[in-house]
Amino acid sequence: MENPVNLILVIFGASGDLTSRKLIPALFSLKVQKLLPEKFAVMGVGRTSISVNDFRKKMRESIISFSEEKKPDLKQVDQFTECLNYMAIDNTLFADYEKLKINLQELSEEYDSASNYIFYMATPPSLYATISENLTKAGLADQSSGFRRFIIEKPFGYDLQSGRELNKKLHNLISENQIYRIDHYLGKETVQNVLVTRFANGIFEPLWNRNYIHRVEITSAESIGVEERGGYYDSSGALRDMVQNHLLQMVGLTAMEPPSSLDPDAIRNEILKVFQSLQPVKEADVPKQVIRGQYTGSTIRGECVTGYRYENGVARDSRTETFVAVKFFINNWRWGGVPFYIRTGKRLPTRVTEIVIHFKRTPHHLFQRETGIVTSNQLIIRIQPDEGILLKFDMKEPGSGFNVKNVNMDFHYSDLADIRVPSAYERLLYDVMTGDSTLFSRDDEVETAWKFIEPIQSAWANNPAVKIYGYPAGTWGPSVSNDLIEGCGLTWRYPCKNLADDGLYCEL
Numbered sequence: 001m002e003n004p005v006n007l008i009l010v011i012f013g014a015s016g017d018l019t020s021r022k023l024i025p026a027l028f029s030l031k032v033q034k035l036l037p038e039k040f041a042v043m044g045v046g047r048t049s050i051s052v053n054d055f056r057k058k059m060r061e062s063i064i065s066f067s068e069e070k071k072p073d074l075k076q077v078d079q080f081t082e083c084l085n086y087m088a089i090d091n092t093l094f095a096d097y098e099k100l101k102i103n104l105q106e107l108s109e110e111y112d113s114a115s116n117y118i119f120y121m122a123t124p125p126s127l128y129a130t131i132s133e134n135l136t137k138a139g140l141a142d143q144s145s146g147f148r149r150f151i152i153e154k155p156f157g158y159d160l161q162s163g164r165e166l167n168k169k170l171h172n173l174i175s176e177n178q179i180y181r182i183d184h185y186l187g188k189e190t191v192q193n194v195l196v197t198r199f200a201n202g203i204f205e206p207l208w209n210r211n212y213i214h215r216v217e218i219t220s221a222e223s224i225g226v227e228e229r230g231g232y233y234d235s236s237g238a239l240r241d242m243v244q245n246h247l248l249q250m251v252g253l254t255a256m257e258p259p260s261s262l263d264p265d266a267i268r269n270e271i272l273k274v275f276q277s278l279q280p281v282k283e284a285d286v287p288k289q290v291i292r293g294q295y296t297g298s299t300i301r302g303e304c305v306t307g308y309r310y311e312n313g314v315a316r317d318s319r320t321e322t323f324v325a326v327k328f329f330i331n332n333w334r335w336g337g338v339p340f341y342i343r344t345g346k347r348l349p350t351r352v353t354e355i356v357i358h359f360k361r362t363p364h365h366l367f368q369r370e371t372g373i374v375t376s377n378q379l380i381i382r383i384q385p386d387e388g389i390l391l392k393f394d395m396k397e398p399g400s401g402f403n404v405k406n407v408n409m410d411f412h413y414s415d416l417a418d419i420r421v422p423s424a425y426e427r428l429l430y431d432v433m434t435g436d437s438t439l440f441s442r443d444d445e446v447e448t449a450w451k452f453i454e455p456i457q458s459a460w461a462n463n464p465a466v467k468i469y470g471y472p473a474g475t476w477g478p479s480v481s482n483d484l485i486e487g488c489g490l491t492w493r494y495p496c497k498n499l500a501d502d503g504l505y506c507e508l
């Protein structure tokens, strides 16, 4: 892999969690793999006034605690922290950006960086436009003496209108190809592997369509609750937080047509086409196609777990969903009539993200099964944890007769003992440095995804009669979500059992 050209990475929000838990450890891993530019510096920018030395010490501790490297070499950590700098600024004060400009010029000379700057906004989204505006005004977005790239994190707006407005504001200042919108799911190795599984193997693609696939199911479950993010989460909910971005991107990669090349736009154009083909869920059909839920208090392995409404920062009468399941269709030749089911939730029994392709059953059932249930083949792409691919198929049980058993052909990434699966941020930071925008969401993708979400948001906002179901923390969400899946005895795939010892499903 090539090394990026010399550059300076400016991180706004450098005193925040994202910087210390994800960004700095990811940069350190790139350093260990010798994938950083020959001359590279970080300029941390934050509101907190701390010295460069204290910033370096804090980041040293973060690397030790959060690095993906099994045992970070402390000598290497110390060497790395020498490239870290820090300055306190008020993000809203233009005069501070002029000081930043001077500091960057000095660093550029020291690091021979030819004024290549990347600006990472690890800040609340409400500051993206302000920071970009001040940087532009200070001449820091001008690319005549080196590239200037802007990284922003989701959420990109909170609905279609605000998403459009954000894009508009940014486009008035900088061009789309300077913007890198992070959806960290696209940085996950196994999410990218969906493309390879589909388009590097001859055996799957001929079956990857309405003729052979019965339904597609995507689950992204978390066992944790909202933790310290109650304030943010209560104004967001699972639909905005996970579905509009991470889950739809996984739908895009699963359903897209083969791209003509690996060119960033070739791939993103195909994902966009999937989003454009999503059959809108009519407001009136929301209760039939979308199930929302909220976790209630329960006992998991003997321990009491707080209900969502009693988490810090959450309104006691909140109707924000911590679980959502959606059934929808993709209106195109490949997928016409094939239902897609997606679900995500907090406080579910386990942390698992997987894409399940359910193939159609054989047209005639010749063989007997011990269970009496005719199974169908499933291809399960395990995004996390225990990344891998599982194919479920029928096999003859040894012995007389033709008894059939469903067995697994299972590949685990962990079997590749010498290969460490890189973190999403490692991959994404490296890609911004080399200018590869394939794994970043484009303006039109974001807006089209909001368009799909909009009627669901409206139905919930305009019609309080649309139910929100309580589910005990540690269970698989409201049991009515099974009703979305039509067909005799069909349910979601449950990778493990409920953990809660008590509690009943209810309507809130």
Ligand code: BG6
Residues within 6 Å of the ligand: 222, 241, 242, 353
């Ligand atoms: C974030 C959401 O984008 O993704 C969080 O805001 C969620 O609420 C997280 O917990 C899940 O990411 P991962 O990589 O742990 O699956």
